[in-house]
Amino acid sequence: MKYFLSVFLFTPAVLFSQINKETFYYGKDYFIIEGTIIPASEKESPYDRLPASYKDIVRKPVWDLSKSSAGLAIRFVTDSPYIKVKWEVLNNSSMNHMPDTGIKGVDLYYKNNNEWQYINTGRPKGFKNQYTLIENMSKEMKEFKIFLPLYDGVKNIEIGIDPLSSIEKAKKNKKQPIVFYGTSITQGGCASRPGMAHTNIISRKLDLDVVNFGFSGNGRMEQPIAELISNADAKLYIIECLPNMISPENITKRTIPLVNTIRKNNPTAPIVLIDLFKTPKSILNDNSKRKSKAMDDALKTEFEKMIGLGYKNLYYVETPKIIDSDNEGTVDAIHFTDLGFLRYADFLIDSLSKLDLLD
Amino acid sequence: MKYFLSVFLFTPAVLFSQINKETFYYGKDYFIIEGTIIPASEKESPYDRLPASYKDIVRKPVWDLSKSSAGLAIRFVTDSPYIKVKWEVLNNSSMNHMPDTGIKGVDLYYKNNNEWQYINTGRPKGFKNQYTLIENMSKEMKEFKIFLPLYDGVKNIEIGIDPLSSIEKAKKNKKQPIVFYGTSITQGGCASRPGMAHTNIISRKLDLDVVNFGFSGNGRMEQPIAELISNADAKLYIIECLPNMISPENITKRTIPLVNTIRKNNPTAPIVLIDLFKTPKSILNDNSKRKSKAMDDALKTEFEKMIGLGYKNLYYVETPKIIDSDNEGTVDAIHFTDLGFLRYADFLIDSLSKLDLLD
Incomplete structure (x- = not known):
């Protein structure tokens, strides 16, 4: 009897503490x-x-x-x-x-x-x-x-x-999302942890949904992605494809078709074209400097063509020149670290805000 | 003859261009x-x-x-x-x-x-x-x-x-070096690339040599390292051991002996004691908050004892409180990323400068 009493007295407590420990x-x-x-x-x-x-x-x-x-x-x-x-x-x-x-x-x-x-x-x-x-x-x-x-x-x-x-x-965020289309950098290369990709930083700072269509090495202003994002009820589109466009000719060929396809289903949401991120190598590498300028010029030309043709809600954002930075924000002279991502996110929020795109 | 002429005419050029290509x-x-x-x-x-x-x-x-x-x-x-x-x-x-x-x-x-x-x-x-x-x-x-x-x-x-x-x-830097003794963080964990450890950032920003005695998990205010660095012709010493001290008792036991041993061979170079870096986990984790405070209190107590005893050129630096930061500077709530390292390097330079230790 004593034995059974012990079992009776102690079992529930033991059981309870085990349950309490099990996640x-x-x-x-x-x-x-x-x-x-x-x-x-x-x-x-x-x-x-x-x-x-x-x-x-x-x-x-x-x-x-x-x-x-x-x-x-x-x-x-x-x-x-x-x-x-x-x-x-x-x-x-x-x-x-x-x-x-x-x-x-x-x-x-x-x-x-x-x-x-x-x-x-x-x-x-x-x-x-x-x-x-x-x-x-x-x-x-x-x-x-x-x-x-x-x-x-x-x-x-x-x-x-x-x-x-x-x-x-949690309750869904009711605000319209920002949609990014771009490269390995857009995808978050090389943040130390997921929260430090610029798209995720921006989602926190603006408290809205940000959709990331960054495809490492493959953010090439392609039509299927343009079609897909044209169906989004987007607050705005950010196009960061330049590092994957390989040549100025590709930019010339694909920028207006990209914008046209987005416009098919979304005639008004602002579209923001981002120029080429500057690599610290271009300070010393003359070829790299020339190529970087040619890529930016090609995008700028297409942008101005569209403005001339009467396209509305279209923007071109110049990222900071190499001379305006300590150039410490990348891990390999190309991909952002958390430092580069935070700086870029802050720069982008500031730029979009100055363009009145964040109201 | 024609064959030999060809060889004669072309060989040097070929050779030269090969040499020119070979690093x-x-x-x-x-x-x-x-x-x-x-x-x-x-x-x-x-x-x-x-x-x-x-x-x-x-x-x-x-x-x-x-x-x-x-x-x-x-x-x-x-x-x-x-x-x-x-x-x-x-x-x-x-x-x-x-x-x-x-x-x-x-x-x-x-x-x-x-x-x-x-x-x-x-x-x-x-x-x-x-x-x-x-x-x-x-x-x-x-x-x-x-x-x-x-x-x-x-x-x-x-x-x-x-x-x-x-x-x-290159010509040697004639300035006295700064000597760091500390933990995995001092050793540069988790910078994305070697240049982004705070000791290396500081060496560039101040254009002087910085010596890194960071030992991951093992920066424990130990006597052999104190002996070694006491022989340095140091501009100043930065002691960043707190994250590896495990308990406040170890801090109480080892801080004054560390300073005494450095002072044996270097009676005047400033010694700067750094408190515990704040972890974002301590915002929500009550135990972590209490332990962090106990570690800082232990170091502060030893510091004040030494000041009371008349020790000269000894400093205590409080790193930014959790509330003064966005807490985005680590990869794992402990180790700095490039973002955390750059912020900490800037903070340290600013703190040392305010203490008149960088003249």
Whole structure:
């Protein structure tokens, strides 16, 4: 009898403490997915960037890169004292000038008095990853956002919380999104972590959705992408394709058709053309300096042609000249680091604001 | 005869153009090595950070980390129209929150009107690496500096130039060096490339030598390192050990002995104690906030004890509070990115300047 009493007295407490220790994980029914204009029902995976129907429409490298979750984020509200995350990536790839945290890590922010505040980064170890992002928090409801990998895809992601806490979807952002189309830099190369790609910085600073159609090496002003983004109810379009245009001739050939196609379905949203980011190599490399100028001149010429033809809501933004910077913002004289991305995001917000495009 | 004539006429030209195409590589007799206070003759390798005699004096992890070339740089003058580099690293290691470019890459700067100007980074591929850093330059003499890997050692490095150009050692910097002793952050974790560790940024901005005794996970105010740096003809000492002190008790136990040992051989050079860098996790994590404060309090107490005892040229610097920053400067809530390093370098220069320590 004494034995049974002991069991009776102690079992519930033991059970309770075990339950209390075991994290409960919640999947995509418990958060919203942001940074996409394509309904999940039209995609192979909710974390893709292109509709399934585009598989045979875009070139293979563009399709493959569209599986990277650059610009996507998940958002939820919870009162859990801790937040863990499990995520599985598609390719488990690496690069020698961008850390794995940026390529395939996840980045936790929380909303602190209407400002998005960085908390911590989930550091990836392989295809399947698990990380404790924060613990020992007070138990009131808080809103969190997790930015997804920039150069890898997400097969699955789940949020781990205390079993005695609740988690629910955050409210959707009602503002019109900004749509970016561009290159490896647009895709976030080489941010140290997903939150530091300029498109994600801008989404936080302006508190709106930003959609990232950056395709590393393949942001070439192509018609299928122009068609796709023309259907977006966009606040504005930012075209950052120049680093992938290879020659001034391609710019001459493709800029007006790109704008025309966007205009087919979206006759009014502002379209902002960004010139070539300046490389510090061009300070000393005379060929590089000449080529850079020829690319900018080609874009400027097409822009002025369109203005002459009466195109409306079209803008050309000159990025800072090499002489106006300490040139410390890249990892390889081309791709931005967090430093370059933050500077560029601030520059872009300032430029768009001066053009009255952010009201 | 005709055959021989042809050979005679064409051979020299062919030979000449082949010679002209073939890069000549120059080793350590053609550049100076900066960022070290230990003569090469006392080291196992000129790119080490500790004397050979310290192998049995320091703990093994400290010795192993001293093989990483953090803070070391090579400097030379050349009129070559291009600069290539071959370098071999010791461990070929990787981390998931710092790119290989920072761990084991090399970083080219050139002196542009007395300012050090970033040009490009050698991206590593393995143990043996080769990279063209810049080409198509005008052919006048220019001064270049290459920062060496932060988290790997250099077995050998050679500069490749045009065979018709010359290369020679740059002039030594005559100013007294600043000596840093600290942790993984001091060692440059997690800069995207070697030039962006704060010690290297400070060396460029102040145009003086900075010596980096950052030992990842092992910057623990230890006596052998204190002994070593006490022999330096230092302009000042910066002690950044707090993140590796584990507990306030260790700080209480080791701070005054550290200062006393430095003072044995260097009775006057300013010693600057840096408090704990603030982690964004501490905004929400109450335990982390408490622990951070206890660490700072322990250091402050030891500092005030020493001031009370009449110690001279001793300073305590409080790094920015979490509330004074957007907290975007780290990759993992602890280690600085280029953004965090540049901000911290600027903060430190400003703080030292206000303390009149930079005259």
